[in-house]
Amino acid sequence: MRAILGPTTAALMLLSACGSLSDGVDYSDDRTAALIPPEIHVTPCSTVELVNFPAAEAGAAKAALDAACVVRRSPAFLTGVTARDWVPGCSLIPFVRHRAVTGASVRDAMADAGARFQLIYEDPGAVASTSVSAQSMRVRPERFQGWLTGDRDRRAALVNTLTHETTHLISEPGRPRVFRYTDRGQGSWWCPDRDLVSYGLGALAARTWLELSSEG
Numbered sequence: 001m002r003a004i005l006g007p008t009t010a011a012l013m014l015l016s017a018c019g020s021l022s023d024g025v026d027y028s029d030d031r032t033a034a035l036i037p038p039e040i041h042v043t044p045c046s047t048v049e050l051v052n053f054p055a056a057e058a059g060a061a062k063a064a065l066d067a068a069c070v071v072r073r074s075p076a077f078l079t080g081v082t083a084r085d086w087v088p089g090c091s092l093i094p095f096v097r098h099r100a101v102t103g104a105s106v107r108d109a110m111a112d113a114g115a116r117f118q119l120i121y122e123d124p125g126a127v128a129s130t131s132v133s134a135q136s137m138r139v140r141p142e143r144f145q146g147w148l149t150g151d152r153d154r155r156a157a158l159v160n161t162l163t164h165e166t167t168h169l170i171s172e173p174g175r176p177r178v179f180r181y182t183d184r185g186q187g188s189w190w191c192p193d194r195d196l197v198s199y200g201l202g203a204l205a206a207r208t209w210l211e212l213s214s215e216g
């Protein structure tokens with residue numbers, strides 16, 4: 001029997017740690033590079049404060065933020081988001097699926113997500129972690145170094161991460177310290193990544209960027 005849980009079962013944690021370090025990618029954190037002072041980067045989607053970045057990686061962050069914004073506003077991405085229902089978080093009860101929400105509701109929530117946030121160049125012990133109450137995300141240095149290699153898959157991975165973490169910047173209406181979309185407990189058969197708002201939209205953004213950047 002399959003029970004259905006409502007959104008109130010979404011975890012009330014203040015920090016969302018995403019991805020594991022065991023993804024086969026070599027991780028290097030070059031702390032010898034000089035860091036730039038905090039800098040504001042504005043895209044049509046967000047005003048972003050870049051914190052603790054070396055200069056080259058700050059350039060990668062700006063380019064990736066621009067790319068993620070183009071993707072987020074593209075017809076292909078918006079169509080993909082609205083084409084299906086999504087799961088806002090895993091049920092924390094094993095073998096129980098969480099109730100899904102409509103793609104249209106996710107599209108609307110994403111429309112003004114992360115209007116202003118901090119992007120911090122720092123290893124959070126995962127690929128990335130985001131605080132909804134502080135409106136800040138920490139992304140591991142390897143992601144930005146991957147962008148600088150020019151490798152398309154590694155660039156798509158950063159677009160994926162930025163989009164995924166942006167879903168964690170969305171709070172419950174009137175409750176700025178509560179995530180609307182979580183992924184704690186993700187990856188089980190009753191909560192597959194592809195169905196989650198965070199992982200699903202991240203993967204969709206990566207695919208969309210690969211398609212858009214191969215055209216013209």
Ligand SMILES: [Zn+2]
Nearest residue numbers: 016018183198
């Ligand atoms: Zn996540």
